[in-house]
Structure formats: C-alpha cells, structure tokens
Amino acid sequence: MKALRRYVDKIKPNFEKGGKYEKLRSTFEAFETFLFVPDTVTTRGSHIRDANDMKRTMALVVIALVPALLFGMWNVGHQHFLALGETTGLWQSFWFGFLKVLPLIVVSYVVGLGTEFFFAQVRGHEVNEGFLVSGILIPMIVPVDIPLWMLAIAVIFAVIIGKEVFGGTGMNILNPALTARAFLFFAYPGWMSGDQVWIAGLKHGLRAVDGFSGATPLAEAAAGHLGNLPSAWSMFAGTIPGSVGETSTIAILIGALILIYTGVGSWKIMVSAFGGGLIMGLILNLWGANAYMQVPAWEHLVMGGFAFGMVFMVTDPVTAAQTETGKWIYGFLTGIMAILIRVLNPAYPEGVMLAILLMNVFAPLIDHYVIEANIKRRLKRVKVTA
Amino acid sequence: MNKEREPLFSSKNLKLITDPLNSNNPITVQVLGICSALAITVKLKPAIVMAISVMVVLMVSNVVISALRKSIPPRIRIIVQLVVIASMVILVDQVLKAFAYDVSKQLSVFVGLIITNCILMGRLEAFAMGNKPWPSFLDAIGNASGYGVILIIVAFFRELLGSGTLFGYPVFQKIGLYNIGYENNGLMILPPMALITIGIIIWVQRAKNRALIEEK
Numbered sequence: 054m055k056a057l058r059r060y061v062d063k064i065k066p067n068f069e070k071g072g073k074y075e076k077l078r079s080t081f082e083a084f085e086t087f088l089f090v091p092d093t094v095t096t097r098g099s100h101i102r103d104a105n106d107m108k109r110t111m112a113l114v115v116i117a118l119v120p121a122l123l124f125g126m127w128n129v130g131h132q133h134f135l136a137l138g139e140t141t142g143l144w145q146s147f148w149f150g151f152l153k154v155l156p157l158i159v160v161s162y163v164v165g166l167g168t169e170f171f172f173a174q175v176r177g178h179e180v181n182e183g184f185l186v187s188g189i190l191i192p193m194i195v196p197v198d199i200p201l202w203m204l205a206i207a208v209i210f211a212v213i214i215g216k217e218v219f220g221g222t223g224m225n226i227l228n229p230a231l232t233a234r235a236f237l238f239f240a241y242p243g244w245m246s247g248d249q250v251w252i253a254g255l256k257h258g259l260r261a262v263d264g265f266s267g268a269t270p271l272a273e274a275a276a277g278h279l280g281n282l283p284s285a286w287s288m289f290a291g292t293i294p295g296s297v298g299e300t301s302t303i304a305i306l307i308g309a310l311i312l313i314y315t316g317v318g319s320w321k322i323m324v325s326a327f328g329g330g331l332i333m334g335l336i337l338n339l340w341g342a343n344a345y346m347q348v349p350a351w352e353h354l355v356m357g358g359f360a361f362g363m364v365f366m367v368t369d370p371v372t373a374a375q376t377e378t379g380k381w382i383y384g385f386l387t388g389i390m391a392i393l394i395r396v397l398n399p400a401y402p403e404g405v406m407l408a409i410l411l412m413n414v415f416a417p418l419i420d421h422y423v424i425e426a427n428i429k430r431r432l433k434r435v436k437v438t439a
Numbered sequence: 440m441n442k443e444r445e446p447l448f449s450s451k452n453l454k455l456i457t458d459p460l461n462s463n464n465p466i467t468v469q470v471l472g473i474c475s476a477l478a479i480t481v482k483l484k485p486a487i488v489m490a491i492s493v494m495v496v497l498m499v500s501n502v503v504i505s506a507l508r509k510s511i512p513p514r515i516r517i518i519v520q521l522v523v524i525a526s527m528v529i530l531v532d533q534v535l536k537a538f539a540y541d542v543s544k545q546l547s548v549f550v551g552l553i554i555t556n557c558i559l560m561g562r563l564e565a566f567a568m569g570n571k572p573w574p575s576f577l578d579a580i581g582n583a584s585g586y587g588v589i590l591i592i593v594a595f596f597r598e599l600l601g602s603g604t605l606f607g608y609p610v611f612q613k614i615g616l617y618n619i620g621y622e623n624n625g626l627m628i629l630p631p632m633a634l635i636t637i638g639i640i641i642w643v644q645r646a647k648n649r650a651l652i653e654e655k
Binding site: 200202203206214218236239240241242243244 | 620621622624625626627629635638642
C-alpha cells in the first residue's frame with residue numbers, strides 16, 4: 054500500500070498544471086481517488102461531511118450486487134447444462150457461467166468508463182464514478198448471449214444520451230443501466246426476448262433436449278401456459294431462465310439487506326415498491342378476468358426482474374424521488390406500474406424496466422408536489438399563530 | 440420611389456437564405472416543425488419529397504401573402520394565411536397522388552399536416568406580412584432548405600442504421616456487414632430515435648456555433 058502511495062505521489066507532478074500529461078489530469082485524478090480516499094475537504098457552504106464519499110458508496114452497491122452476480126453466473130451454467138440434459142457439479146456450472154458473463158462485464162466497464170473518461174477529458178472536469186455501479190448492473194440485466202458489440206453500443210448510448218447530455222453523474226433523469234437495457238430491447242428485440250435468448254448457446258444453434266423450454270416464467274405466463282410455470286420455490290431460489298443477475302430472489306434479498314444496513318439504498322422505496330406490486334397483484338386477482346390475472350399476487354414478486362429492479366434500480370439515489378414522502382409515493386407507483394404493464398400488456402412480458410423508467414421521469418414532479426404541500430402546510434401554521 | 444434599388448442578391452438578401460441554414464435554423468434553433476421531422480424521416484425518399492413539398496408550399500404562399508400584405512385586414516390575417524397555405528397544400532397533395540403515389544401513401548396524412556406546420560405560419564406572419572415579395576421568396580427558400588436539410592440528415596441516419604439501406608439500396612448488405620453478425624437497429628425506426636437524432640444535431644451545431652448557446 055505504501056509503495057503504491059509513493060508511486061502515485063511520484064508520478065503526480067506529471068499531471069499537474071505544466072506537467073507532461075496535463076491533458077490527462079482528470080484521468081489521473083480518477084484513479085488516484087479510486088485508490089485512496091482524497092484528503093481534500095469542502096471548505097465553503099454547508100455540506101454533510103462523511104468519510105463515505107461517492108466512490109465508497111458506489112463500491113458498497115457493487116458489493117451488494119455480488120451475491121446476485123455469483124448466483125447468476127452459476128445459473129447460466131446450470132441452465133445451459135440443463136438444456137443439454139446433462140447433470141454437472143456446482144463448480145463446473147459456475148465456471149461455465151463465469152466464462153460467459155466475464156466478457157459482458159469487461160465490455161460494459163471498458164466501453165462505459167472509456168466513454169466517461171473521454172467526456173471528462175474533453176470537458177475538463179473530473180471523472181465521475183457513476184459508472185462503477187451501472188457497469189456491473191448492465192451485464193446483470195441482459196440475456197447472457199447478447200452479442201458484445203450490441204452491448205457496447207447500448208453502453209455508449211446509455212452513457213452519452215442517458216447521462217452526459219444532462220451534465221454527467223448526478224444530473225441524469227433516467228437510470229443509465231435501464232437506458233442501456235431499453236435501448237437493446239427496442240433496437241434488437243430478437244436478442245432480448247423470446248425463449249431462445251436466455252440460455253447460453255440456444256441462439257447459436259445448440260439443440261436442447263426434448264421437452265426443455267428456455268422460456269422465462271413471465272413469457273410462459275404471458276403466453277397463457279400457466280401450467281408450465283416453475284414452482285414458486287425455484288422462482289424464489291432463482292433456478293429459472295432469465296437475465297443474468299435477476300433470477301434469484303434470495304441473492305437479491307441478501308443485497309437488499311446490505312443496502313439497507315449501510316443506508317445506501319432507501320428502505321422506504323423498497324418496501325413501498327414491493328407493497329405496490331403486491332397490491333396491484335391483489336387487485337388483478339380480484340378482477341381475475343383471465344388465468345394470468347389469477348396468478349397469486351406474491352408470486353409476481355419473485356418472478357422475472359421485479360425483485361432485482363425494486364432493490365437495485367428503483368433505489369438509485371439520483372433518479373429516485375428525493376423527499377421522504379415522495380419516496381413512498383414513487384416506490385409504490387413503480388411497483389403498481391411494473392405489475393400492470395407485465396400482466397395487461399402482452400407486448401412487454403416484463404414491465405419492470407418500463408415502469409422504472411416511467412417513474413424516473415415522474416420523480417421530480419412527485420418531489421415538487423411534496424415540497425409544495427409542505428410549504429402550504431407551514432404557511433397555514435404561520436397564519437394560525439399570527 | 441425606389442431610387443437606390445437594391446441588387447437582387449444583396450448581402451442582406453443572401454442572409455435570408457443562409458441564416459436559416461445555420462444560425463437561425465427552423466428546426467434546430469427555433470424548434471418548429473418537429474412533428475413532421477419525427478414522423479417522415481424513417482426513409483430518405485419520403486423525407487426529400489416532404490422537404491420539396493414544404494419548399495413549394497412555403498415559396499408560393501410567402502410570395503402571395505407578401506403581395507397581398509397591404510390589403511389583408513389585420514384582424515383576419517391568420518385565416519387568410521391559412522386559406523393560402525391550405526390551397527397550396529391541397530395542390531401539392533394532388534400532384535403527389537397523381538405522380539408519386541407510393542411516396543404519397545408513405546407520407547399519408549403528413550402532407551395535409553403541412554398546413555399546421557409552425558414553420559409556414561411563422562414565416563408568413565413574421566416575414567411575409569412585413570416584406571416585399573422578392574425577399575419573402577428568398578426567405579421561403581432559406582427556411583424551407585433549413586427544414587429540408589435537417590430532415591434529410593435525420594432520414595439519412597435513420598434509414599442507414601435502421602434499415603441498412605439508402606434510397607432503398609441495401610448498402611450494408613452489399614458491403615457484407617450482415618455476414619459478420621451486424622444487425623439493423625430497430626430503435627432507429629421508432630420516433631424516439633428521431634428526436635434523439637435531432638437532439639444530437641442540435642448538440643453538434645451548438646458545439647460548432649457557440650453564439651447559439653443561451654446565457655445562463
């Protein structure tokens with residue numbers, strides 16, 4: 054550690070004003086502050102001072118994502134060998150999935166950070182660390198077989214159109230990871246939906262054994278094959294086809310606990326989002342016009358990407374509502390919209406992505422009315438005493 | 440009365456044509472006519488036909504309104520402008536139906552909607568009502584080209600990336616892009632991408648032409 058610090062200090066002058074690599078200053082700064090907590094503090098204005106800066110916050114989210122990621126890697130292998138009708142050990146499945154998922158992660162980070170560094174250099178501001186989380190989220194919400202060049206284009210699109218045009222990290226309206234997914238979903242639907250894309254190899258001509266269906270539970274339900282739904286336990290545990298990191302509700306709940314314990318993710322949003330989903334499910338149960346509507350409400354919470362979205366995506370502090378009351382409303386409506394789109398719109402088997410993006414757009418409006426209501430309430434109080 | 444008669448292409452008149460192409464572009468600077476720019480830019484051919492139609496309509500109505508400008512009672516000027524535009528649009532629509540039926544079908548309702556295109560009303564109201572026919576004519580050419588240029592740029596990217604063709608010619612297929620795993624981008628065909636493309640054009644334009652950036 055000391056040697057590293059000495060080395061960083063040694064090369065530092067090169068990047069300062071007048072140094073050899075002055076132009077690359079923001080790049081250098083990004084790496085330095087990533088390795089070491091900077092000793093500079095804000096001097097003016099009122100700021101909350103905390104040892105936990107943005108880079109450390111982001112790192113916590115990444116840690117919270119690790120259980121889901123590891124499980125996802127194993128599941129990729131598990132599903133692949135299941136399709137072949139082979140039984141394999143834990144490590145063989147994991148290793149297969151690891152090799153499949155690693156390129157996605159590498160491409161996502163290299164391309165995404167490359168774009169961020171490029172913009173930081175051109176605009177001369179420091180590199181924002183916002184992509185640390187998006188970079189790991191993106192590989193976890195795509196099908197494992199997505200071609201790497203498509204992923205790269207989606208990441209560039211998400212970073213530029215989703216974030217940089219609004220002014221970079223902290224200014225974006227839409228969640229960048231979901232922007233990337235929405236881009237892929239609408240640009241290359243053949244690689245993002247159907248029953249071929251979720252199992253590694255099927256799209257490339259791998260022949261599955263008879264009777265094996267690569268469709269996700271949501272696709273089965275949307276098609277009306279409710280008898281084909283896997284057991285609730287396997288949906289909860291996550292041994293089902295789906296995007297890389299979204300399948301296991303257990304692993305996601307572990308991540309949720311980490312987020313809530315460290316205070317990085319808002320428990321209010323998570324609770325109200327799950328509540329919203331549950332209530333919408335119950336309303337649909339009462340309606341019960343078709344078989345899909347009669348799926349037990351709680352089962353919706355473990356199907357598809359609901360849990361993943363409601364734990365890791367809705368709680369994104371930048372795009373979520375900021376006020377405390379607003380968080381309840383925002384989470385609740387996201388949960389409702391997700392189940393509503395999922396069940397009632399046959400074109401989109403999974404509504405979580407669109408629901409979150411939609412509510413991202415409404416978050417500032419919710420905040421606005423919460424603040425207005427607060428102002429009105431306080432004004433009233435003033436009048437009474439005066 | 441016209442002692443110092445202006446030359447036909449004085450620098451002032453030329454500016455009427457060049458300004459709308461860049462620093463006063465109807466789409467990217469005034470943000471008018473966005474609706475049709477999103478709707479008919481999926482393919483190059485309809486976009487070009489649309490650009491020409493708008494140019495014809497705008498040229499004629501600008502000149503007509505400019506010639507009538509002294510005799511139009513101010514209180515009913517909007518309705519008079521609308522009548523002129525509407526008659527021109529119907530003419531253009533009929534011509535398209537007669538001689539370019541395919542394109543006319545692709546453009547569908549959007550030829551008729553030229554009537555409501557803000558660029559036309561804007562030019563008639565803001566320019567033709569207060570200027571002589573010749574400058575009005577140049578102004579029409581300038582603004583319609585400014586509109587058309589953006590339309591064609593957007594349509595170029597949308598057709599190339601969305602369908603892999605240009606004027607229906609399969610460019611990407613000919614150079615063998617599909618063989619190495621390339622696929623057309625379905626999002627480019629959807630309207631949101633047209634909006635984003637226009638946004639990127641505005642971004643590029645402002646990066647080049649700093650005078651356009653508003654002060655904070």
